[in-house]
Amino acid sequence: MTIQTAPQREEHPRGAVAVEVTGATRVFQGSAGTVTALDGVDLTVGAGEFVSLIGPSGCGKSTLLRLIADLDRPTAGTIEVFGRTAEQARLAHDYGIAFQQAGLLPWRTVRANIELPLAMHGTGRAARRERADHLIELVGLTEFADHYPDQLSGGMQQRVAIARAVAEEPSLLLMDEPFGALDEMTRERLQGELVRICAETRAAVVFVTHSIPEAVFLSDRVVVMSARPGQIREVVDIDLTRAARSDEGLREDAAYFAAVTRVREALHHGSPTPAQGVELR
Amino acid sequence: MTAARTATARALPPVLLLVVLLATWQTVVVVGQIPAFLLPSPSAIGSELVALWPTISSAILVTGGNSLLGLLLGALIGVVVAVVAGLLPSADRMLQPFVAGLAVVPIVALAPVLYTMYGAASEVARVIVAAIAAFVPVFVTTTRGLRQVRPVHRDLMRAYGATPRQATVTVTVPTALPFVFTGLRLASSLAVISAIVAEYFGGPRTGIGSFITTAAAGSNYARAWAFVVGGILVGLAFYGVTLAAEHLVRRRSGPRAG
Numbered sequence: 259m260t261i262q263t264a265p266q267r268e269e270h271p272r273g274a275v276a277v278e279v280t281g282a283t284r285v286f287q288g289s290a291g292t293v294t295a296l297d298g299v300d301l302t303v304g305a306g307e308f309v310s311l312i313g314p315s316g317c318g319k320s321t322l323l324r325l326i327a328d329l330d331r332p333t334a335g336t337i338e339v340f341g342r343t344a345e346q347a348r349l350a351h352d353y354g355i356a357f358q359q360a361g362l363l364p365w366r367t368v369r370a371n372i373e374l375p376l377a378m379h380g381t382g383r384a385a386r387r388e389r390a391d392h393l394i395e396l397v398g399l400t401e402f403a404d405h406y407p408d409q410l411s412g413g414m415q416q417r418v419a420i421a422r423a424v425a426e427e428p429s430l431l432l433m434d435e436p437f438g439a440l441d442e443m444t445r446e447r448l449q450g451e452l453v454r455i456c457a458e459t460r461a462a463v464v465f466v467t468h469s470i471p472e473a474v475f476l477s478d479r480v481v482v483m484s485a486r487p488g489q490i491r492e493v494v495d496i497d498l499t500r501a502a503r504s505d506e507g508l509r510e511d512a513a514y515f516a517a518v519t520r521v522r523e524a525l526h527h528g529s530p531t532p533a534q535g536v537e538l539r
Numbered sequence: 540m541t542a543a544r545t546a547t548a549r550a551l552p553p554v555l556l557l558v559v560l561l562a563t564w565q566t567v568v569v570v571g572q573i574p575a576f577l578l579p580s581p582s583a584i585g586s587e588l589v590a591l592w593p594t595i596s597s598a599i600l601v602t603g604g605n606s607l608l609g610l611l612l613g614a615l616i617g618v619v620v621a622v623v624a625g626l627l628p629s630a631d632r633m634l635q636p637f638v639a640g641l642a643v644v645p646i647v648a649l650a651p652v653l654y655t656m657y658g659a660a661s662e663v664a665r666v667i668v669a670a671i672a673a674f675v676p677v678f679v680t681t682t683r684g685l686r687q688v689r690p691v692h693r694d695l696m697r698a699y700g701a702t703p704r705q706a707t708v709t710v711t712v713p714t715a716l717p718f719v720f721t722g723l724r725l726a727s728s729l730a731v732i733s734a735i736v737a738e739y740f741g742g743p744r745t746g747i748g749s750f751i752t753t754a755a756a757g758s759n760y761a762r763a764w765a766f767v768v769g770g771i772l773v774g775l776a777f778y779g780v781t782l783a784a785e786h787l788v789r790r791r792s793g794p795r796a797g
């Protein structure tokens with residue numbers, strides 16, 4: 259298998275780099291002592307690039323995502339999003355976010371939930387409604403637009419959360435195991451939908467997952483992390499084109515299986531002390 | 540079965556029970572020749588109720604008015620103080636023991652003091668007693684409600700760069716609202732009871748409580764009971780309205796609000 263350099267992309271309107279994490283360290287001070295959730299993590303995500311974070315539980319995937327989203331601050335190191343600080347990017351609504359829990363507002367309908375970020379950021383009523391209708395159709399919930407979250411299944415709620423995350427067509431999508439709680443069939447269908455949405459909006463994505471096939475299917479690069487302290491062990495380039503990805507046949511493709519094997523090896527048989535400072539891209 | 544018929548079917552057993560109880564009561568009083576100061580018969584109470592309805596209904600309005608004013612005042616202060624306590628942890632630490640103390644003080648015991656402060660001809664003392672009684676449960680439930688905002692919703696608001704005001708309107712208030720209404724339901728009964736009992740300690744002879752004491756002192760036992768029925772009507776009305784409001788609010792806020 260050929261080792262590819264960064265996948266070829268056309269010029270992106272937001273510049274070349276979506277996320278630039280440099281030496282990010284996060285130490286939690288607890289009553290039971292200190293936990294080094296992240297230790298000197300460097301990561302660059304290109305504009306329009308799909309990057310998955312994978313690794314054992316507690317290796318700091320969510321922590322890294324929360325730092326990028328400026329929901330938490332690093333103990334050391336810097337985080338830049340589209341060339342500004344994470345806080346500036348958050349306040350400029352640069353990213354859309356989906357959590358492991360759908361996190362819908364139970365007193366709002368599906369449509370009102372999807373409209374929420376638009377409403378909070380001053381989009382007009384008519385434009386809001388048009389955008390929400392489009393997204394509801396995209397995630398296949400047209401008949402449920404006026405339902406409340408507690409009338410939907412978990413998978414349907416998660417689809418609403420994804421529609422909400424992409425409502426403002428963000429240039430960056432942050433997703434923390436958005437499909438974690440779903441059955442395999444729903445999961446594969448939503449993966450397909452996500453690929454389609456990303457192709458449509460050309461967003462960069464940082465995607466946390468526990469599933470190797472999911473990471474390979476979706477990503478341009480898979481970042482394999484190790485725990486205690488949370489570090490990047492290896493970055494695996496996945497040389498599958500997006501066009502191939504929108505084709506369901508990909509899942510049976512030989513290149514796909516080869517990539518799955520490479521990620522699995524990085525995850526399970528990675529050398530205990532990987533060479534520090536390797537060029538990750 | 541239609542909804543109306545279901546409701547009738549559900550209301551029937553308690554109504555039947557009430558009828559049976561009243562009939563038994565009437566029979567016991569008549570057959571046992573129980574003196575009126577021990578227990579007047581339901582029919583005697585009923586005829587007093589009819590004969591004195593103009594007085595009773597105006598007393599209901601006075602006591603109901605005091606209770607309503609006290610309830611609204613106490614609830615308003617309860618919500619405002621809970622919101623302030625939610626915003627300022629130091630205020631919260633100061634308030635919690637104070638409110639715990641207030642909850643065990645028999646508030647109507649304040650009534651005689653308040654009558655001398657505000658004059659025996661004024662209803663103010665009764666409103667204040669009802670307000671203090673209503674304040675406690677509303678403050679307690681609102682404080683709890685404000686703490687129920689889920690971390691994922693807090694993260695969401697931060698991710699959207701929401702102003703404190705936006706976050707309050709979008710997430711905090713809808714989360715806390717069912718709790719506020721539960722407090723309101725609990726407070727409504729307390730406000731009515733406190734307003735009635737406050738009348739036992741003096742003040743103008745206008746409300747249900749005043750008439751109960753006067754009738755009892757004059758050995759008009761059936762009449763005293765007729766006013767008690769008036770008091771029950773006030774209590775039921777307050778409870779019914781606040782219960783309905785709570786149901787309306789809770790229906791869309793989901794089962795989380797337990």
Ligand SMILES: Nc1ncnc2c1ncn2[C@@H]1O[C@H](COP(=O)(O)OP(=O)(O)OP(=O)(O)O)[C@@H](O)[C@H]1O
Nearest residue numbers: 286288293294295314315316317318319320321322
């Ligand atoms: N708020 C916090 N306070 C204290 N420790 C924390 C906090 N958040 C995370 N940690 C610790 O940091 C480490 C990394 O947590 P994190 O949630 O990032 O892991 P993760 O890779 O997302 O795990 P999972 O796959 O189980 O979601 C864990 O050891 C966790 O206990």
Ligand SMILES: [Mg+2]
Nearest residue numbers: 319320321434
């Ligand atoms: Mg996590």
